[in-house]
Amino acid sequence: MRKYYLSLLVLGLWVPLASAQEYQTQTQLSQKLKSLESASGGMAKLQSITKTIGGKDIWLMEIGSGDRSAHPAIAVVGGVEGAHLFSQELAVAFIEKMLTSKSDSIKTLLSTTTFYVFPNMSPDASEQYFSALKYERSGNASATDDDRDGKVNEDPFEDLNGDGLITMMRIEDPTGKWKTHPADTRIMVQANAEKGEHGDYLLYTEGIDNDKDGAFNEDGEGGIHFNKSLSFDFPYFTPGAGEHPVSELENRALLDLLYDKPNIFSVVTFGPANNLSEPWKFDRSKTTMRVITGILENDAKVNKFVSDLYKKSVTAKDAPSSLPTKGDFVQWGYFHYARFSFSTPGWWVPKFEASKDSTLTKNNTNKDDKNSDVNFIRWAEKEGLDVFVPWKKIIHPDFPGKTVEVGGFKPFVRTNPPVKYIEKAATDHTKFLVMLAQAKPELDLVGLKTESLENGISRITLTVLNKGQLPAIAEVGASNYWVKLITVALNLGKDQALVGGRKIITINNLQPGESTEVSWLVKGKGIATIEAGAAQTGIKKLNITL
């Protein structure tokens, strides 16, 4: 009996039932990935691309059949934000759905398209969710001097009310800039001086000013923040960014790996930014300088097209606007990696709608309750979720004689709903990723014609067509040497000679539906081979008998 369980463990088939009820730890996720790999029948390959400085594996699961590196591919990246555990679960659920699908169309897709899935880029940070002291952490295990005062981790959070959670503290103080929200006094908002309002509270994260520098909890444990440390628009010398872009092992390992996979045509991030519910818009003024900061015109059209695919498959409405942030991954994917790059949080707080006869609706005269915190707490209470720690007085050593209360939203709750919400999001996002994969740039060789001219010379004519729904190359990648061009090569037999035309023809790009005609003059008989394509479109081969 014992042996039986052991062998299940060895085979990686042992998935504790409890894991379905809660977010999974790194150990559980790793175990899950291993079992998915071993049950995949060769459709999946799991590898650790590096270990973080905290000693945790960064997993890559490759999905697809046949020669995966020869197929156009999508990279799916979760956990760019360590506190966003939902994104990891979404990535893993996507893997599971693809691998266990019985659908023929999925099987066909996987025999022509590859997915490189990196479920969690921030394992050092995400483990904070499971520790005795819970706070939303983004930084890895590198020791950093966040406030650049020459001391490392000298002012961390403290759990002043002893509930195991880091929330907020508010201090009654006439110099404070914060006040309570009129629609819900639990919610704190900034007083608007322009409207003649004045604040009644100071508001800080929960803790004491350990180093007496006037700032609270400004340099605790938590190093480099993956989604803030990439090379586009890097926020120099800000906490979590690192001393320069791409300083960390996990960042480097991911980027090295992606650069070494020219077959990737698109990157999809499960993270804070959202350019799928609302596509990035073309703004010429951001594209005319040497360093472009906005999406290019043609790529904006592609973003719109893909956003429409997204909204066809993901039914959740009212996504809040989520702009990209400095040094983040989605912008790196577009501006520096030069691929079609998309991002979605995968889940967001739905809009709270009070039922028509509720007291809220009847009494509600305050328009300010569009406040997202108010919306969230109302929605959560309707769903029966406990997301808030009620404000409660404590004695605080830094504020003798003052009224100090600890409370506020629990960490993680805003972006990580109960796990029961994962299934629907995973189904929708799998549908979207499948649609995106089906839209891939894909070449067809059409209109092949061989004409026999006089004295053993033949003319070969051929049209190379992009029959996919995406361009072969994003406009941003037009002159980026990491993005491959389409080449059309004519390989001749030993009794054949090229009389006219180039042996290798380079095509700079093909838009969806666009085609180019190529032709050669060849002397001699026998079989010649044409190979056409680029890594990200797949390579098509054709034999011709002359």
Added chain:
Amino acid sequence: MNKLIICFFLLAGITTQAQDANGVFRAAGSPENPKVPISWNRYYTHDGITDICKKIAAAHPDLAKLESIGKSYQGREMWVLTITDFKKGKAEEKPGFYLDGNIHSNEIQGAEMALYTAWYLTETFKDITFIQELLADRVFYIVPTINPDARDYFMKSPNTPHSPRSGMIPVDNDRDGKINEDGFDDLDKDGNITQMIRKSVTGRFKKDPNDSRRLIRAKTDELGEYEVLGYEGIDSDGDGRVNEDGEGYYDPNRDWGWKWQPNPIQNGAYKYPFSLPENRNVRDFVMAHPNIAGAQSFHNNGGMILRGPGAEEDASTYNAEDSRIYDAIGKKGELLIPGYRYMIVYKDLYSVFGGELDWFYGGRGVYTFTNELFTSYMYFNKKSSWEDGQEEVYEFNNDLLFGDAIVPWKEYDHPQYGKIEIGGVKKNFTRADPGFLLESDAHRNMSFVIYHAYHMPKLSVDNISEKNLGNGLTEVTAVVKNERMMPTHSSQDLKYNIERPDYISIQGASVVAGMVVENRDLNITNEQKNNPAVLAVKSIPGLDAVTVRWIIKSSKNYTIKVDSRKGGVVSKQK
């Protein structure tokens, strides 16, 4: 016993013989009879550099220490010589000067000139008081080559004076999915990649009637005789282009972590900042040595003393306060190295992202120059106009190098171009210093390094005065002086708090209060309430001083200590 013998043999193996002392007479300013004799009129491969580094370290154990900062892509050790007077103070507690060479692999003399600096400092130490004082309170970190793989490739494989520049990681330059499939071909097998020319009725060039080795442009109203086909090579992959995907190409000096941009914006960029292992090794070394306050990087050529900003977009990074210091050092360089000009990269050369000097200054706050070694000025010690520049090269080659540096035209039967001629400048000429000029150029550039290093901060506790406040309290006021030009924190450093503040502390006294004195005459002070015994001072300005004050309970034996990352550690006992 066994170990001892092995040690002895190891040392014996790399000990070199100085000349018989009776046979030499000292030339001013140079070592009379160096322990490590080196010929400074030739170049050294990575093996040669390794050998010289080991000899210097073995001959001067109290002045030089040899370590590797890591391995290159192909596994070569990247040597760093740490040069200081190890008998005086800890190296890491002295202001540090970082010097490297040869980041561009064909720009070879940077390595010899960096090595010359290490050699000169160690060999003249015993005779020149200035050098003794210099090494007492500063430390030099000298990395002769930070591109050893491609340095050897440049020397050992066929190349032009301009190739490979890159390192040796293969790159698909023409984006066809194949790597390094169409590089140069040394058709005439002479180890140099020179020019291919062909007789042509439409050609616009002709051979110079005065020197047939030189190809010149035909006059506007004159028929030409030759066309230029480019560097030696064939279209190896049949794509209709010649030499379009050879060794490299990326530019190691577009790989640094300050305002880095990808290759479509900045040609030569590799994957991301510090994506090249050699540069990562330098980064790690610099991060581990926060005492580095000044740096230079030896390139070639053109006789330029360059400082940032590299990119026009980064112009605001350099402010007036730091520019003043750069200007003072750069102008001095123009005097020390005739023919060299002090220039700003983006304004006077080209606008470029991700350069080494930009990371050193922008990312670390270190005052940094790049020297473009060798200039055509040195051919005949005069400025030449661009027009006759080429002519000068050929004249110099003929009259001073006796024709050694140029390959005469020779016919060749090319598989694609037919009958052509191959010839031109060898890879060791026009960019690398010719042998007899190498030592002189090295010495002048070293003198510029030394001037720059001399002006790193030099701190001392200048004056301590006491005042009795009654009730057993004493007011102690100390003046901390910086007698050189550079502050302990550049203005870039201060803008971002790159390096921690300087700590000025009083030890051995019971401290009641501590403050930085803003104006001693008017008694304006700035109290530090937390931990008053260790006062944090933002910076100690150059050729200036900082005044600090404590109120203490006893005034017997105390020590005032200054602990500055870039200014060193000094103390004074009362």
